[in-house]
Amino acid sequence: MTRMLRCDVAVIGAGTAGLAAERAARSNGASTLLIDPHFNGTTCANVGCMPSKLLIAASHAAHAARSTAMFGITVSGIDVDGKAVMQRVRNERDRFARLTRESIADIPARIRLRGRASFIAPDSLELDDGRQIEARNIIIATGSRPFVPQQFAKLGRCLLTNENIFDLEDLPRRLAVVGSGPIGLELAQAMARLGVEVTLFDRNDRLGGIRCDKVHAALKRIIESDLALQLGVDLEAEPTDDGAHLSWSGAASGDADFDHVLVATGRPPNLDSLGLAAAGLELDDNGVPLHDRNTMQCGDSRIFLAGDVADDLPLLHEASQDGAIAGRNAVAYPASMQADRFPPFSITFTSPPVARIGQSEEDGVITGTADFSDQGRARVEGCNQGVLTLYAAAPDGRLIGADLCTPAGEHLAHMLAWAIQQGQTASQLLEMPYYHPTIEEGLKQALRTICAATPIDLPQNQDRGDPAGV
Template identity: 65%
Template sequence: MSQTIHCDVAVIGSGTAGLAAERAARKNGASTLLIDPDFNGTTCALVGCMPSKLLIAAAKEAARINNAALFGIEVESVRIDGRAVLNRVRRERERFAALTRKSINKLPEKVTIRARARFAGPNRLVLSDGRKVQARTIVIATGSAPVLPTHFAALGDAALTSDTVFELEDLPRRLAVIGSGAIGLELAQAFAHLGVEVAVFDKGERMARLRCPRVHANLRDVLEQDLALHLGVDVSPETTERGVRLRWSGSSSGSAEFDKVLVAVGRKPQLDGLDLEEAQLELNDQGIPVHDRETMRCGESAIFLAGDAAADFSLLHEASHDGAIAGRNAAAYPAPIPIKRNTALSITFTDPPLATIGAAEKDGAVTGTAEFDDQGRARVDGVNKGSLTLYAAAPDGRLIGADLFAPAGEHLAHLLAWSIQDGKTATELLTMPVYHPTIEEGLKQALRTICAATPIDLPNDQDAGTPAGA
């Protein structure tokens, strides 16, 4: 008879969400198991956040050098060594992944099980090594994988995804990027700044789920300085002797040859092979268990969902928060505790950075905009491009969201997300100290617009303002 292991909480998957779930459950007194076939490290360390930022860092340095003439500095004989760039990406990536594996190795030995798991009932798992697990509660944290449509998969090695692109030995000469979401835009612009001829294709007309037309127009203008952009098109690929030929039609039409095609049309939860039907869960139209975002509980079951497997937000900080919520509530079952979610925050590391924060629509909402083409500090640093739109609720001007494509955008985005989560109004932000000259001063234009549209005046004329361009 096969061995049956008993525990309070079994976690399937050792990525960011799974690690957070196991840690939270054990911290709350539960006996835990962490089940994974590989324990290789997280998506972020291996194929996501870190390798992409390593490539972007190289691209940013190349762009900075190429912009040196603006400051009266002439740089000659610049050569980009593609092999060296990608070797550093892989070398540093392995270091980050090793640190993750090191933290996994520090877990109690009885916690980790190297195997694949599938459901044999709402509280039972069967492992690929023949053993069984009986758990009071189960957390599904199996992550996601890139979507690769059949007609692109047929291209073989010429088709890349975010999981394989960093294995390139050298930079391609010509690269097509399919998809204008965060991954597509980050990598497209990075490769372009490294001297690759890049074209981006998307069947949609709006990039990166931006809500503000003004910010989107700024994004498009900047990107088209570095690469070709084809929105609102359908693409048909075919292999050739020299690579891949793409034909496109829609808002524009044409054809071109590329060495490689990076397919960045999204990621899908890795739920195949779990035998979810045995778990008796209600699934949505995409086959994902229906769950409550405030508890991560699937219906009234003893099963919880976390991270990319939940398909809510494929972001590391959301996966970590999901895992913490799911793990704590799995330990607290049958009385899960709802947790108010943080303000939505998504950052795309283009140059300048792009971000969407919070909500954009609310009854009586007002907006304020700011441009950075003539903002003082941005102009000093030669990064004066982009714009920002703030969304606020009437009648008090309480901030509810923002779209931005602006210098120091990742820092502005955090400042705004924290302010939104804290319930700050535009008036309150304008009374905060802001040093001169800084990028943060660029917020004032948008905040003043919101104040002018609401009946709340600045107390004691605390915001004297900073002249435009100063």
């Protein structure tokens, strides 16, 4: 006899979004069930944010050791122990993952269901062990997975994605990285600075989704100083006895052998096994349920999305907010609470960091650019490279977006994201205190450009031709 379980809100997936959704639903009085095949922790802890930053931190240390001569300091005998580097990455990664698993274990056992769920009706799920769940509302938070184009699938053991690269016992000697999005850029530069011979490939001619030509040019120069860059090319791959042979054509042509090929060509949502046909949802061209990003509700159904599976902004802070919104609205159904979403905001942890925030120049706005090649504090620290461009709306110069590749970029990006979310103008931000000498002072050049293009807000009875106001 099939065992039927019932709840107010069933959440499929126990990653960042799913955990936030379950927490929000339960804290608002709903009975919940959280379904996951593994309960192994979050993507961030296991194969994403944290292990990648561990590798990047090691690359910073190696690069700093090689860059002391400008300060009159000689460091000799620098040696990168690849096995030790990767062992620390795994040790610390495993610690982060263990802590996330322990936090999941704090959820009452009666709520956690181990298994794979699929829809058998819009309000019903079946697990792979035969158990069935009837839920008043359902939240899909099944995350995403690496996409491997067909020409690389045959590479076997030398094929890497972000889900297995951190398990390497040693650093490779020659690494091809396919894809110049955040994962590709971060890991390509980190590996290069750890002494790996890296070539970064992409079919497109744009790195990291940067919109501003000046910022992109600065990023391209920086990346090319660390590794070989091949943009605008198509790739063919063949396995060899000890790796892979790649050949490319397009903007350039060539071929080379590599020990490993890291494929970082995107992460499509995990939807294939959910039986969405039984859910009765309308899907977009990519098979993702159509949904309202401000409520995370799919049409007028009782089904909600959260996190990477929504295929909107695959970022941890967005996944967490998605989950909170979906969990709250699942409890409130049929009422719907519209959430104020964050401005689009992403950081790529290259050196220097790259950030993209809000709207861009394509929206017909005022722009201001700052070049950090001669910025005071950046020169002091020997990291004087990069460009920042701000976007502001006329007529008041309200900040609406930014592209940047600058020293301390992750911190400047947070300042700007907060200012944009609060609706601040360039003149308001320029009136804030800037301690000297700091990297933050580098914002002033861009802010002043925007202020110069913005009319002064005069009292109603005063204009530029009547200074007395009478």
